[in-house]
Amino acid sequence: MTGLTGRTALVTGAGNGLGRAVAVALAREGARVVLVGRTAATLNDTCTLTGGRAEVCDVSDPASVATLASALADETVSILVNNAGIAGPVKPLWEVEPAEWDEVFDVNVRSVYLMCRAFLPPMIERGAGDVINLASVSGKRPLARRTPYTASKMAILGLTRTLAYEAGPYGVTVNSLSPGPVRGPRMARNFALEAERTGSSVEAAEEAFVSRAALHRLVEEDEVAAAVLAMLRMPGLCGADIDLSAGMVAP
Template sequence: MSGGSAAPLTGRTALVSGGGSGLGAAITRSLLTDGARVVITGRNETALKETASRLGPGVTHRVCDVSRPDDVQELARSLADEEISILVNNAGIAGPVAPLTEIAPEEWDEVFDVNVRGVFLMCRAFLPAMTQRGAGDVINIASVSGKRPLLRRTPYCASKMAVIGLTTTLAGEVGPQGVTVNSLSPGPVSGPRMERNFRLEAQRTGSSYEQAEDAFVSRSALGRMVTEDEVGDAVTAMLRMRGLCGADIDLSAGMVAR
C-alpha cells in the first residue's frame, strides 16, 4: 500500500505514541516509507532508542507516559517547533484476562488511563495547532474487541469502545476546522501481545495454547490473524483517503464485528 501519490506524506511530521515496538514500530515504518518524518513516544527509553536507530534518521524519540498530563504537556513543549500534522494514538495496554468480578479497580483504571485517557490527553495537547492551521489528521488505534464480546477482557473491550466513541464525536468537533479524526480497529495481531493473551486464556480455561489461539483464528474469514505490517500500511492508506472522517475501519482478516 505504501508509496501512493494521492496524498503524499513527504514534508509532514507524524507523532506516534507507543512507537517503541510492535504496532507502533510498524506504523512508523509505513509512515517513513511514504515520506513522513516521525517522532515516536513511549515509556521505555531503551526500546525507543533501539527502534529509532533501526529505522533510521527520519525517526526521533521522546519519553512520555501518555496517561500522565504533565508528561504530555512536556512532550508538547518539547515539540513546539515541530509542525505535527499527523497524530497516531497507538499506545495501549492489554490489561487483565479474568472475569469482571475478579478484576481489581486498580487494574480497570490502569487500562482506561492508558487506552482512553492517553488518547484524550494527546488530542488535547496537539489538536489546537492543527485546528489553527486548518489541517491535520488523527488516527486512533481501537480494536474489533470494542465492538463484539470478548470474554474475560471487559476493561480492554470497554476502553476500545470508548476510543471509537471519542473518535466519532471528536471528528464532528474539529472536522469543520479541516482536521480529520478516524479510528482503525485491528483484529488479533500476530505478535507477543497475542501470544501473552493466548497463554493467559489457556491457563484460565484449562485449554492448550493452540486451542486458545484457534478460538480467535477460527472467527476469521482468512483463517489467520493480521500482521503488524498490515496495520502499518492501513494507517498510511487511511491518510490517503481524504474524505475519510469520523470513520472506524476494521482490519481483521475477515473477523467481522457482530
C-alpha cells in the same frame, strides 16, 4: 497522497509492536516521525529504523504530555497516531481490581484525550491535520474476561466520532482503526493464558480463536501499518472506523 515528505507524524507507543510498524511505514513514505513512549531504549531502537526523533513520555499523565508538547514546540505535527495501549487483566469483571480498571482506561483512553488536547489546537489553527486513533474490533464484539479492554476500545470509538465533528469544520480529520487480533507477544500471552484456563494446548487456543475470522488467521503488524497509510490517502475520510480484523465476528 503519493508520499508524506514534508509532514511530521507523531506516533505514541512507538517503541515496539504496532507503534513501531506504523512509524516505520510512515518514515518510508517520507514523513519525519516523532516516536513517543515510556522506554528510551525501545524508542531508540525504533529510531534506528526510522530516523526522526524520540521523546520519552507517559501519555496518560497530563504533566508529562504538557512537557512533551513544550519540547515539540519546534515541530509542526500534522499527523497524530494514538497507538499507545495495554491489554489489561484477563479475568471476569468481578475479579478486576479498581486499580487495574483505572490503569487500562488511563493508558487506552485518557492518553488519547490528552494527546488530542495538546496537539489538535495547532492543527486547527493551520486548518489541516489527521488524527488516527487505534481502537480494536474487541470494542465492537464480546470478548469474555476482557471487560476493561473492550470497554476502553469502545470508548475510543465514541471519542473519535464526536471529535471528528468538533475538528472536521476546521479541516482536521479524525478517524479510528480497529485491528483484529494481531500476531505478536500480546496475543501469544493471551493464548497461553487461555490454554492454562481451559487445560488445552496453546495451539488449540489459537485455533479456537482464529476460527471465528473469515480469513481464519491473525492480522499482521505490517497490515495495520498499511491501513494507516491507506487512511491518510483518503482525504474525505472523517469520523469513520476501519475494521481490519480478517473478518473476525462475535462468538
